[in-house]
Amino acid sequence: MRTLIKLIPCIYLLLAIFPVDAIPVYVDGNETNKKVLLIGLDGLQLEELKKLDTPNIDKFFLNRCYAGGILNTVSEQPTYSGPGWTSILTGVWANKHGIYSNFDTSRDNKFPSLFRRIFQAYPNAVMGSISSWSPIHQFFHTDMALLSYVSDADTDAMVVQETLQFIHNSAPDFTFIHLGNVDNTGHFFCFGERYNRAIATIDHQVGEIIEFINNQKEDWLVILVTDHGRKANGCNHGGQTSSEKTAFIATNKKQYQQPEPLDNDVYSYPALTRVADIILDFLEVPVTLNKSAYANKINAVINWSHSTAYFFLEDGKYIEYDKEADHILSIANIDDHSWPGLADYATNISAAINWDDTRAIIFLDNGKYITLNKANRSVLAIEDINEQTWPGLEKYALRINAAIDWSPNLAFILLSSGQYILLDKQKKQILHVAYIDDVSSPGLKSYARNITAFSHWSENYAYIFLDNGQYLKFDQRNYHVIYSNDINKNTWPDF
Numbered sequence: 495m496r497t498l499i500k501l502i503p504c505i506y507l508l509l510a511i512f513p514v515d516a517i518p519v520y521v522d523g524n525e526t527n528k529k530v531l532l533i534g535l536d537g538l539q540l541e542e543l544k545k546l547d548t549p550n551i552d553k554f555f556l557n558r559c560y561a562g563g564i565l566n567t568v569s570e571q572p573t574y575s576g577p578g579w580t581s582i583l584t585g586v587w588a589n590k591h592g593i594y595s596n597f598d599t600s601r602d603n604k605f606p607s608l609f610r611r612i613f614q615a616y617p618n619a620v621m622g623s624i625s626s627w628s629p630i631h632q633f634f635h636t637d638m639a640l641l642s643y644v645s646d647a648d649t650d651a652m653v654v655q656e657t658l659q660f661i662h663n664s665a666p667d668f669t670f671i672h673l674g675n676v677d678n679t680g681h682f683f684c685f686g687e688r689y690n691r692a693i694a695t696i697d698h699q700v701g702e703i704i705e706f707i708n709n710q711k712e713d714w715l716v717i718l719v720t721d722h723g724r725k726a727n728g729c730n731h732g733g734q735t736s737s738e739k740t741a742f743i744a745t746n747k748k749q750y751q752q753p754e755p756l757d758n759d760v761y762s763y764p765a766l767t768r769v770a771d772i773i774l775d776f777l778e779v780p781v782t783l784n785k786s787a788y789a790n791k792i793n794a795v796i797n798w799s800h801s802t803a804y805f806f807l808e809d810g811k812y813i814e815y816d817k818e819a820d821h822i823l824s825i826a827n828i829d830d831h832s833w834p835g836l837a838d839y840a841t842n843i844s845a846a847i848n849w850d851d852t853r854a855i856i857f858l859d860n861g862k863y864i865t866l867n868k869a870n871r872s873v874l875a876i877e878d879i880n881e882q883t884w885p886g887l888e889k890y891a892l893r894i895n896a897a898i899d900w901s902p903n904l905a906f907i908l909l910s911s912g913q914y915i916l917l918d919k920q921k922k923q924i925l926h927v928a929y930i931d932d933v934s935s936p937g938l939k940s941y942a943r944n945i946t947a948f949s950h951w952s953e954n955y956a957y958i959f960l961d962n963g964q965y966l967k968f969d970q971r972n973y974h975v976i977y978s979n980d981i982n983k984n985t986w987p988d989f
């Protein structure tokens with residue numbers, strides 16, 4: 495057993511959010527665990543690497559590739575680390591991901607990162623990113639909450655040590671790490687003795703990681719990749735010369751090695767963006783996941799009891815959902831047998847809320863509300879929302895999108911205008927009306943007008959359902975969005 499793994503107090507940003515499940519992949523009827531480690535070797539010139547004896551990197555199946563997009567086309571991008579790493583982690587060039595420099599922070603989320611693609615396919619995947627260059631985590635800041643472990647380490651040695659610790663402690667499914675010393679050495683000293691020594695060091699570090707991985711029992715794909723080459727003297731990079739565009743992808747799996755091209759033209763080699771394709775292929779992440787049949791039909795969700803939630807669908811059906819077992823118990827029509835008195839309003843439901851031990855309330859899209867007897871799901875009363883029945887609510891009555899019981903005394907109603915209403919349940923009194931913003935509920939603002947249902951789910955979190963078939967997991971204690979995702983067969987298997 496290696497002794498490198500020291501259980502030092504964790505001073506790093508550690509976001510333990512997900513239940514720890516591995517990615518189950520079935521091969522020949524047997525469940526295997528596929529694991530991916532992507533090792534970034536910043537600014538490592540392939541030609542210099544080839545001149546040296548690097549026993550560990552030499553064990554990999556290596557392909558030269560090209561960085562910087564295609565010259566004089568829309569995909570051309572500077573051979574800097576910002577665009578380079580973003581292309582590696584998204585599989586697209588800067589004309590799509592939007593990062594052209596090391597200082598850009600506005601990545602275009604339309605082209606999802608590997609982290610998000612893997613998460614969409616395997617919501618329980620454990621992922622981590624450990625980088626010696628912190629801008630990478632800035633480029634992907636909107637995805638960092640999907641990861642169990644994110645760390646900006648000061649040195650490559652620390653990156654390696656944290657990587658081994660993380661793999662040992664968390665059994666991650668996908669880990670990205672970045673080693674920056676070779677690039678830094680090139681900037682200070684250009685090619686030469688010091689650069690070569692930095693390559694020898696990084697080769698040793700790769701060897702340390704590989705030795706550790708080889709002792710794991712899962713099926714590991716390890717990829718080495720550099721983000722760009724360098725100018726002829728090795729000092730700098732950023733341009734489109736042949737040596738700056740020369741990069742490489744190396745894997746421990748022969749199946750991902752490409753045949754050598756017949757000519758030496760830079761574009762005869764694979765593109766740097768191929769890294770993402772290799773990883774998605776290995777993990778069997780589908781190109782697109784079909785959204786569920788019900789995902790776009792949710793009108794309201796109600797937290798009925800500790801174990802049961804009801805979904806009301808726009809076509810007048812309802813779903814009884816077992817929250818503990820996490821599956822659908824039944825899907826049926828709202829009729830006089832299932833919900834006595836509700837059938838006439840089945841397609842008009844805009845929000846539903848668990849009110850107290852005996853009653854639930856349903857808001858309709860016509861300005862009325864229904865009080866339900868929870869004991870037998872029957873309608874107790876149908877009333878207009880007006881000054882007598884519900885003081886102050888009438889002017890918002892036609893804009894109610896969702897409602898959630900927050901505590902025994904408090905409830906929230908969400909409006910199509912992006913506002914929320916805080917209610918005192920006992921007095922049926924409006925306490926507060928405001929716009930959802932990033933101060934009151936971080937991460938929720940951009941979804942505020944698309945919320946169609948909001949339901950307390952378990953002790954600390956709630957689910958928010960959107961009108962585009964997505965859902966948000968919401969930290970009810972700290973009022974922030976934990977993550978967003980599609981409702982599909984992987985995230986909500988029964989849907």
Ligand SMILES: [Zn+2]
Nearest residue numbers: 537575677681
């Ligand atoms: Zn550099």
